[in-house]
Amino acid sequence: MSTLSYAARDSATMLRRNLVHLMRYPAMAVSVLGLPVIMLLLFVYVFGGTLGAGLGAARGLSYIDYLAPGIIVLAVCSGAVSTAVSVNVDMTEGIINRFRTMAIARTSVLTGHVAGSVIQTVLSAVLVTGVALAAGFRPTAGPAGWAAAFALIAALAFATTWLSVALGLVAKSPASASNLPMPLFLLPFLGSAFVPPASMSAGVRWFAEYQPFTPVIDTLRGLLTGTPIGHNGLIAVAWCGGTALVSYLWARAVYSRGGR
Amino acid sequence: MGVMTQNQSAQAAAVSATGLRKSFGDTVVLDGLDLTVPAGTVFSLLGPNGAGKTTTIKILSTLINADGGAAEVAGHDVAAEPDQVRAAIGVTGQFSAVDNLLTGQENLLLMADLLHLDRSEGRQRAAELLGRFDLAAAAGKMAATYSGGMRRKLDLAMTLVGRPPIIFLDEPTTGLDPRSRRGMWEIILDLVAGGVTIFLTTQYLEEADELADRIAVLDHGRLVAEGTPDELKRLVPGGRIRLQFTDAGQLDRAARVIEEGTRDDEALALQVPSDGSVAFLRGVLSRLEAGSVGVAALSVDTPGLDDVFLTLTGHPDTEDDPR
Numbered sequence: 001m002s003t004l005s006y007a008a009r010d011s012a013t014m015l016r017r018n019l020v021h022l023m024r025y026p027a028m029a030v031s032v033l034g035l036p037v038i039m040l041l042l043f044v045y046v047f048g049g050t051l052g053a054g055l056g057a058a059r060g061l062s063y064i065d066y067l068a069p070g071i072i073v074l075a076v077c078s079g080a081v082s083t084a085v086s087v088n089v090d091m092t093e094g095i096i097n098r099f100r101t102m103a104i105a106r107t108s109v110l111t112g113h114v115a116g117s118v119i120q121t122v123l124s125a126v127l128v129t130g131v132a133l134a135a136g137f138r139p140t141a142g143p144a145g146w147a148a149a150f151a152l153i154a155a156l157a158f159a160t161t162w163l164s165v166a167l168g169l170v171a172k173s174p175a176s177a178s179n180l181p182m183p184l185f186l187l188p189f190l191g192s193a194f195v196p197p198a199s200m201s202a203g204v205r206w207f208a209e210y211q212p213f214t215p216v217i218d219t220l221r222g223l224l225t226g227t228p229i230g231h232n233g234l235i236a237v238a239w240c241g242g243t244a245l246v247s248y249l250w251a252r253a254v255y256s257r258g259g260r
Numbered sequence: 261m262g263v264m265t266q267n268q269s270a271q272a273a274a275v276s277a278t279g280l281r282k283s284f285g286d287t288v289v290l291d292g293l294d295l296t297v298p299a300g301t302v303f304s305l306l307g308p309n310g311a312g313k314t315t316t317i318k319i320l321s322t323l324i325n326a327d328g329g330a331a332e333v334a335g336h337d338v339a340a341e342p343d344q345v346r347a348a349i350g351v352t353g354q355f356s357a358v359d360n361l362l363t364g365q366e367n368l369l370l371m372a373d374l375l376h377l378d379r380s381e382g383r384q385r386a387a388e389l390l391g392r393f394d395l396a397a398a399a400g401k402m403a404a405t406y407s408g409g410m411r412r413k414l415d416l417a418m419t420l421v422g423r424p425p426i427i428f429l430d431e432p433t434t435g436l437d438p439r440s441r442r443g444m445w446e447i448i449l450d451l452v453a454g455g456v457t458i459f460l461t462t463q464y465l466e467e468a469d470e471l472a473d474r475i476a477v478l479d480h481g482r483l484v485a486e487g488t489p490d491e492l493k494r495l496v497p498g499g500r501i502r503l504q505f506t507d508a509g510q511l512d513r514a515a516r517v518i519e520e521g522t523r524d525d526e527a528l529a530l531q532v533p534s535d536g537s538v539a540f541l542r543g544v545l546s547r548l549e550a551g552s553v554g555v556a557a558l559s560v561d562t563p564g565l566d567d568v569f570l571t572l573t574g575h576p577d578t579e580d581d582p583r
């Protein structure tokens with residue numbers, strides 16, 4: 001009982017610390033938000049005309065309605081980089097050794113990071129959704145659909161955050177910590193974020209159909225714009241849960257192994 | 261009863277280690293280290309860079325595990341009961357362990373929160389420490405803007421928030437200017453007066469001499485000497501007498517009269533190992549006078565870490581020390 005409440009209290013303390021960091025050093029948060037917004041504007045106003053003409057007629061969707069869910073997922077992935085870097089910076093500075101020599105809940109350092117990053121990432125996904133709405137995104141979802149979409153985004157953020165915490169722990173330096181989560185950012189491109197996998201060449205299509213981001217994006221798109229979801233919802237939740245669990249165990253093992 | 265005696269011995273020894281061993285890859289860092297630190301005393305581990313000082317502190321403060329041997333801190337085995345050890349210790353490492361993006365006060369409050377002090381108690385403790393360490397004026401500034409000396413003080417203040425009875429200080433004054441160093445020494449002596457046990461490492465014989473009740477000299481992962489500062493200094497020759505001459509002729513004559521001297525032709529100087537006594541110095545001077553050698557200047561060097569190492573280990577403290 002008391003062990004658990006101390007763990008919660010220590011994690012809350014660490015969360016407060018990370019939120020103060022976020023406010024004192026907002027450059028990272030701004031770049032996390034900037035990238036998906038630029039992608040959104042680029043794909044709507046530059047490539048959107050041609051891409052939309054290629055698939056709009058077939059699906060009866062305007063291109064931004066197809067694109068926006070993918071961009072929202074991209075916003076979640078973009079948060080991973082800042083998480084990995086801030087975890088790594090923490091580990092390479094002396095303060096982590098201070099925490100390790102104090103009688104505090106062992107993983108509260110990590111859970112504090114995860115809670116802070118999930119909050120930051122969900123906020124940035126919400127802001128990106130706002131920008132998409134301003135650019136003409138017209139979702140058809142009712143309150144239940146929005147709630148489910150929010151839950152999915154939170155679950156994805158939880159999974160990618162634990163993964164990037166693990167990556168931040170294994171990275172040798174902040175520079176490599178910022179490179180390791182890069183594949184996370186590329187995967188939506190090789191999935192259903194920008195164009196349907198069916199339009200891709202055979203090998204890439206096979207990859208696009210089976211990689212984790214495609215079911216997540218398709219589910220989000222279905223929830224927000226009413227396209228069919230099918231088994232994708234279940235597959236998306238399984239991917240998020242599995243990634244979160246494996247990454248959590250990985251991060252915990254690396255963290256308790258201690259001094260690099 | 262058995263339990264009683266165990267408690268009593270735990271109280272007597274704040275820190276004890278037997279046969280500690282640690283290697284990183286092929287490099288043996290600790291090669292069977294034994295030490296005992298009675299409660300309420302200052303113990304100094306003295307040695308050059310790479311001797312294993314920081315590794316010893318890391319093992320004793322539960323940061324890393326030893327490959328072999330056993331260690332107890334505050335009566336608890338460091339490997340088996342790390343949380344009980346952590347509750348009894350404070351550690352200020354060689355590298356600053358402050359949060360740069362937090363202010364001085366926020367850093368102290370962070371410690372108070374992690375120690376589960378209640379809010380008002382935490383604020384009071386933070387204010388008290390900021391005052392005691394002359395940091396009150398900078399309390400609201402981010403630690404990133406602090407000078408080296410201020411960071412070190414904040415670092416130590418953070419360690420003290422929980423009033424730990426045993427404090428590990430890893431090279432607490434390395435990199436500080438002489439004035440900040442003196443200030444740090446005063447703080448440490450204050451803590452000792454309050455009954456705290458201090459385990460400190462240093463590269464400076466002078467620092468160990470100033471602060472420690474007992475000094476252990478560490479070299480290549482083994483203790484090569486242990487004792488009070490006076491006992492240790494008695495092992496070491498009394499330093500050197502340095503004689504300076506105005507020309508090579510005088511130096512030649514002096515070198516002939518004092519055969520045990522080491523000549524430095526470039527500096528026109530002669531170094532004479534001495535036992536530090538006045539009688540020895542008088543002997544050297546009278547031999548120079550008898551040989552009618554004119555001496556331009558004379559200085560007496562007290563023993564330093566170099567001399568300690570040369571005497572105890574037969575090799576100078578070169579290793580990777582820049583000096």
